[in-house]
Amino acid sequence: MKEGQQKPIAAQDAELEGLDRLQTDTRGPRNLRKTLVRVLAPLIAVLALILIWQLYVWLGGKRQDVVPGPLDVVATFAQLWDQGTLQQAVWTSLQRGLIGFVVSAVIGTALGLLLAQVRPLRTAFGPLISGLQVLPSVAWVPAAIIWFGLSDGTVYFVLLMGAIPSIINGLISGIDQVPPQFRAMGTVLGASKTELSLRIILPAALPGYLSGLKQGWAFSWRSLMAAEIIAIGGTLGFGLGSLLQRGRDLSDMGMVMAAILMILFVGIVVELAVFAPIERRLLRGRGLLPG
Template identity: 65%
Template structure:
């Protein structure tokens, strides 16, 4: 009993009140789930794009058989598949995919760690938002590839150059996504947090951030897209030195060899990795988040 008394005294009851408030609002908005099998959900998500790709490949092959263009200018799908097999057998494909995913994943995590507090600061501090908001929006529309020459001068031909370009592409999108999510929070939620005695830090972390999750998650998705695009641009341009062999390097090498089959094969791999990350990581999290907020019926998607 004394231990329970000390624990209850040390614990801040406002934390529990804020969490119960958030959970209560979510439960009021939630839509009852309808049971669906995991296999059915997977097929519903993966089958349409697979069928579309098969149809495009068949149409491509029919065009090759009828028109018979020069193979060095318009290779057929079988030529592209052969380039993929060759890259796999030489272990170049595995190395390139692994290197690019490691860079993209680490760069994205760092971008989230930097962009989240910046977004919260902009959302909660109006003077900072008026000063830095336009600059952050400008950085978001600035092509990240424009930073490559400066990054090479600053960091040389190293992985630091690649990570810098990734951050400059992803951080503004993540921060702006969080700001947009915070702007959509109902004012009543803030007032309830104030009535419950939440401090400024508690308001930001226990009320504002959870309530802004839909907009914040959209910013995260856009941040990953910008990070992946920035990574490919940096890997294509930054060649040599201590730079590892990524998908961008593989694309550059195929271009240097005038191997259009290899170029198209690498582009397809880059596209496939982007789609896979969306389907495996972001789409399930987004479905769960929207269902919890009552923004999407459980039987959809």
């Protein structure tokens, strides 16, 4: 074929199809390797930590009732499972955490949009919201017990006070990063303030909003554990924090370690099963991750 002469359309399509097939063939093994690394790396890290833990128990010379080994903790897990105590504690805490987080997300989103849109309110209440985010949630427990008694109201109040400020600040931070052209375009198209907030600003602020939600979940889970450890008795149910406190009262380090590991496990599962897929989908939809 002479220089400058175009190839037939069929030949061009065949070449493009071959390039696509080559790209797909190379992408498959690469994605498989990435998946294996993503799965195996945490498992190897956990196994390494367990090995270090067991070696410390063998070589540290500590009493077994003070520093139990991994097998001792597994035995405690099995005992608590047979008694039904572990299932009850996990279900109670997870139910409280999810309900409290959903309520926190609704309240935090509404307040965040309001503060972000009304500058005088943000100027007046912004420092207070940041201060509440820094304040340790455990500081609310004594006041909550006086106000609500030993009831679920105490736990939910502490949880809300821990999660809502983080969600508000995350949403405000995401809205601050929205280009002003988006607002101008919505105004030109005749969007009302409500439509501008819900259909333009909020979707554009999703990365920052999602970060605020993740931080809000972390704060709500920590706040829940603090409330369950301190507020025990009355009509309060038996959660993971209560299990941890029971282990301390009985000087049972196996139960203490089992409760700590279960609290950690639930937090990791919620992160990997809920927030990580949403974050990947969001970033992929914006072209920040490969499809």
